[in-house]
Amino acid sequence: MILPLARIRLSALPPAASSVAGFSLGAAAMLLLPGGLANAVGLLSAGLGLAGSAALVRRNWAAEREQLLAGLGEVKVRLATNAIRLDAMGKRIDQLPMSEGDAAPARAMLNELTAEVGLLGDLLQQVATTLGDHDDQLRVVQDKLAAPPQPPVRTVAVVAERAPLRAAEPLVAVRQSPAEIAQARAQEERVARISDALASGQVEVHLQPIVQLPQRRTRGYEALVRLRLDEKTLLLPTEFMETIEQRGFGPTLDALVLTRALAIARHLGTKEGGLFVSCNFSGATWGSSRALAALARILEKYHAHIGNLVIEMPQRVFRTLEPASLGLLGAMSANGVRFALDHVADLRLDPISLHDRGIRFVKVPASLLLAEARGAAVTDIATGDLAAHLARGAIQLVADEVEDDPMVADMLDLGVGYGQGDVFSPPRPVRPEVFAEPEAAAPAPAAPAPAPQPAAEVVNYPSPPQAPAAPPTPTRVPFRDVLRRATA
Numbered sequence: 001m002i003l004p005l006a007r008i009r010l011s012a013l014p015p016a017a018s019s020v021a022g023f024s025l026g027a028a029a030m031l032l033l034p035g036g037l038a039n040a041v042g043l044l045s046a047g048l049g050l051a052g053s054a055a056l057v058r059r060n061w062a063a064e065r066e067q068l069l070a071g072l073g074e075v076k077v078r079l080a081t082n083a084i085r086l087d088a089m090g091k092r093i094d095q096l097p098m099s100e101g102d103a104a105p106a107r108a109m110l111n112e113l114t115a116e117v118g119l120l121g122d123l124l125q126q127v128a129t130t131l132g133d134h135d136d137q138l139r140v141v142q143d144k145l146a147a148p149p150q151p152p153v154r155t156v157a158v159v160a161e162r163a164p165l166r167a168a169e170p171l172v173a174v175r176q177s178p179a180e181i182a183q184a185r186a187q188e189e190r191v192a193r194i195s196d197a198l199a200s201g202q203v204e205v206h207l208q209p210i211v212q213l214p215q216r217r218t219r220g221y222e223a224l225v226r227l228r229l230d231e232k233t234l235l236l237p238t239e240f241m242e243t244i245e246q247r248g249f250g251p252t253l254d255a256l257v258l259t260r261a262l263a264i265a266r267h268l269g270t271k272e273g274g275l276f277v278s279c280n281f282s283g284a285t286w287g288s289s290r291a292l293a294a295l296a297r298i299l300e301k302y303h304a305h306i307g308n309l310v311i312e313m314p315q316r317v318f319r320t321l322e323p324a325s326l327g328l329l330g331a332m333s334a335n336g337v338r339f340a341l342d343h344v345a346d347l348r349l350d351p352i353s354l355h356d357r358g359i360r361f362v363k364v365p366a367s368l369l370l371a372e373a374r375g376a377a378v379t380d381i382a383t384g385d386l387a388a389h390l391a392r393g394a395i396q397l398v399a400d401e402v403e404d405d406p407m408v409a410d411m412l413d414l415g416v417g418y419g420q421g422d423v424f425s426p427p428r429p430v431r432p433e434v435f436a437e438p439e440a441a442a443p444a445p446a447a448p449a450p451a452p453q454p455a456a457e458v459v460n461y462p463s464p465p466q467a468p469a470a471p472p473t474p475t476r477v478p479f480r481d482v483l484r485r486a487t488a
Helices: 015-032 035-095 100-146 178-199 237-246 250-268 289-301 303-308 323-334 351-356 366-376 383-391 405-413 479-487
Strands: 203-212 217-230 233-235 276-280 309-314 338-342 359-365 396-400
Touching (some): 015 035, 203 250, 237 250, 250 289, 250 303, 250 309, 303 309, 351 359, 351 383, 359 366, 366 383
Parallel strands (some): 309 338
16 A cells, blocks of 8 residues: 655755755765766755755745744733733722721732733833844845945046136035034034043932921922032033933933932931922933833932922923832832822822822912913813812822912912922032931940859858948048037
């Protein structure tokens, strides 16, 4: 019985099979064919075999790479699905009839899992981006190798008498005016100075108080960053933040500011009144779950001072956070970190949702509150009721950028409980001793040990030498008593 042969799949053959077949045919041709024809056919067969092997290697590599990219895409889809499921699970936990103490560990665990899922998604995205860059570079090299060689450029001497004269055209796109060149050089020098100042840690923190109205009693401070270029030059954030974010130094600056804010929080913890200090992060940090995870590790290291710290976040950034960043925020909130919503431009706020995300303060510019109160309202709630509306979620309303006393009176009419602005106090530098590490308390001197006394049961034990008794202190007697005794 003759069995049918299985169909051979050429794609299943290893790349070395083509080379082996080519060399085998070449050897057979050299043995069977006569003369120089045998050598030519043999070399041709070997070359075709090597070319076939190379083509098979390229095809197999492309297929494996496509499978890898498909696998990465499938893993990213599954991670996104798991993040959505974790979010839904968190909402179910919030709906369960549980006490806050019982629900806090579950929320913290879900937030940590969401953060880990987000970090894995970022790593996969970086792998896919690296593979794409590698393909682009490889394609450029292949195009250069496949391009036909350019013929050498032959220089032709043109006789001046025969060359037609043309009008001089202004080279606007090539040449620059001296003023533009000087401005570009000054900008490059400024960028270099800013980078050097940040690298050397010349970052200063100024504090502006947040007061309670109407008593104007200080309840907290906002840490405002400044960059010192030299003894006479101090830059505001609007003058250097764009340069720092373009250079990718935003997370580095945020780590420095957070460390100093925690030192201030440690100092405020020794005071009475529950004072706090708030700080801001750059946009690059809020957009990177890896940078937020690094700052979260700093917060865990200084967990004892978290109660006196508030982290401010712009409203625009808060509404565009990714699930991984939201998970990290939830983990920080579960560990005791409080947040403040800053740069508010839309007063349509849900206090319960904000409270669940860890928001405890909402900072609204005083000019926006006045504009809303004077008829430009776009919310369903009156501006005068905004403070009471936020208080339902245990959130304090802070009027920011209060400039003068009439504006303070307007804020009181609107029921605002906290205020911040130059009318109360401008930002002032922090004293250096605030950042100094607290000195360890000196141990109290130990009391001298009493001299050992001999046991009563020991016979013939020599008694310890007794210290000589101090001479009695002479008492002073009035002269009249001495005279009365002498004449008695």
